Amino acid sequence: MYSKTENRVREEKLKKLPPRTSTEKKLQIIREAALAHFDRRVSDRDIWNSVLSKNFLPRPAQFLWKSIHNAHKIGSYWTHIPECGDRAVCQECEALEDLDHILIKCKCPGQALIWAAAKNLWLEKETSWPEVSLGTILGCGLAEFRGDGGKTDRGTQRLYQILISESAYLIWRLRNERVIDRNGEPAPDEEITNKFKFAINQRLQMDKILANRPRKGKLPALAPALVLETWSKTLDDEQSLPQDWIREPRVLVGSRAFPPRTPSRRDDSRGIG
Template structure:
């Protein structure tokens, strides 16, 4: 029960009712350190009831709010290991005594709201109720792995810390918000990324690729530290944004061209902005979030990043340092983007079969304004002939990227 006093302060009180004339009947007012809500008042009433009842006694607790029952059952399901306790709503009351009990508890709650001083509600868990470890009957490999991880201290890596700070700075500049490190690590596992891209982003955040300074102290491999084309240290930022070798510049020009068909703002690209593309939140002029544009941005930036990496490896490993032709670079990028478009169409059509899928409306919003001959397409182009992005390939036609072994 909640009410306001003369000063407008919100007050919450609760009541516990057992029977007419029962000495255990009580009313109380929530202490100041607890948030004064009806939910908290009912939860406190249930706690007081459990604390005053012998552990082996079967117990029925009637609550007005369904949320109390759901919360307790979900979070304290192991209570039944010690005693049988049922949480029910007022609608479940069958006997006249149960109904009278609920009415009596409500009356006591009103009286609790009128009390001048709050009561003390002990939230201390009795030592005999504190369970340590995990139940073997409930133990899974995932729980065991999580428990082992909690016991290990995460080592500090300067390179990783620098990457996190770069992502935070770029996100602040482009989207005017400062993400916390857990949010950054969650973003690189975004469902809009392919599995290969997620793995690549994870290694990139740790600066764990075998490039640049990795080769500096390895005998007979020191020359690999330097870019064969530019003569500078070949770190990830150099490969993705600065290298003069054909690849990165052409890919970002294509990405910008396709993006500007959909949105007027092209962000300032930096290594932090690229690795933090999973944090993108694109808005319109009124500041409203655009889920389709945000998703397209994540796909565009992540796929462009990964294909630059693959083009670099094709050049260094496959062609002995000879750059790929510009036409081939363009066609590789177009092939990749059209592959993602085709994948979205397939997944959107799986919805009716209950398989892993994407909402059709989100797919339509994602690729809107980026398609070839879009004005001639039907409103729902997810079903029908193949649809392509709105940039023409150069001849020869785009071909699938060659399969290679594990990248360096």
Template sequence: MPKDVPITFVCTTKFLRDTLCKNLEQLENTDWLGMSNKYALTSLVNTLRQRCAPTAFRMANSPNDTKLINLGRRGAQQLARERGAQLVIPNLDPTLELTGARLSTLTQRVAYRLIRNRRNTPERRSTVKTVQSVLLSIKEDVNEYATTQDVWLSLRTKDIRLPIRDFLWKSLHNAFRCGSFWENIPNYEDRAMCQYCGTTESMSHILVECNAPGQDEIWQMAGKLWSRKQALWEKPNLDEILGSNLRRWLSVKKKRRLFVERLWRILISEAAYMIWCLRCERSIEHADDDNWTHSTAAIKARWECTINRRLHLDIAMTHRRFGRLALDRNLVIGTWHGTINDEIALPDDWTVIKRVLVGIDPQIFDLEARG
């Protein structure tokens, strides 16, 4: 296009508009920190600054715009099939190219992150192995393409409490000192063994295999709660636990069940974290007593308290005093629908009544009753 001809970009998202018009100065001041397609965007900015005619960006807002976009995509796909991938080298003006961060607006936090990005930090072999195993499990379960970046970003979901995010992050890095970590440390080799089972301890063994009281009971109660939302229940393995935030549940019409997915994230993460806490109490706090274990009543009470506390946290977060951070009432009601005690007697919007009157059905925590 000639540089003196006006252009209007019709976009399907607000990304280009916000990046090039709203957030451009901030991004250039921080050297495009956090933008994975930095070099493509800087080349685009350089090219647009060479123009002397108006350039506009707007969202597609009519059927004709959608047809135009689809026509352009089909044309690009046809050219790609006929000519293959071609390298595009834009004609950039070096006088319009900005590099680095602006010193007058630089903060210590931004400087530290920029320095970290310049360092070539090698990946840990155990981390790569764990993440690849999680990705393989995700692709087998939900039949969709997921990337390594998706696994790490999934840990930032607001549905998971901060201590549990930290637990999942360390588990992906295999950073906990258990099992094989102690095998090569003189005089501490015995710590590699599970005190209860007598086998080599690992995160998979702790969360889904150990015979010590706690693991089986918690998953049993989690399964009973999950059965209120979804008929099928199978105890998850380690890969499914670490990738629980990426799990997708579909309806008969192949539509995502967002409420079910949210409950799955909460349930699996809370269960895994509690099993880990019980193991630490048994193996560290009571290391001197090999016969000490948690009682069934204590395990049941702690799990019941944890789930009800999480329910009440969701209810509290629907209050309007939290402004834009407040949870949508329909989201909370949809997440816990079917699990509330005497839900039929409650009003349609039970988030507005006193919390003491709303709780999880006690039958879900009954270990003696199956199903």
């Protein structure tokens, strides 16, 4: 651990260092996406602060932070290491396995299924799904949505940030499981969809717990109104729930938002319909 004085010295030294080219490229991608999709002109400080959003859980936030810093050991990282060049390439697509490829372009089961599920869930609440790109993913904490009269729609904004951050982090986890633990074998479609359902419903249950805590207590808490605004129009049998459903048991994100199961390639290889 460093003392406060040592931390200040280190911070001053870091300020004098030129920005890493790879990091600056990511920041520029995010700035362009924020302007194109959310009509926001943002600074580097805005971007770094957005990663600290309270709408992110720690691990997705850490994933976003490392992604902007280009700190993952993927793609071109391996091209500079002797006898490791093959790790730079996606074995399924035979393309450079950079972050853009993993999160958006890879043909392996995972990213397409998860983004489809996220889109379906979003469209339960909103009428259009913002374009998913590397810039909108890494800059999802900058997203702004406004309702009638130009007022910030807190619930919609928060749901978007939850969906994008959780989806991206899950895609990353599935990629690592496939490459490291499964020897390149992708997870079945049903398993992928179930993991997405679990991740989103886990966020809902956490919100309910935080909303039931006293706002002025020592533990983190959320305003019940914000939780209700976030998840409205996305729940199973929502019309039968009370207006304030936070204390109701067995409240789940609507299953109708998830795509029906389709046979995975593993199922096909075994002749299972």
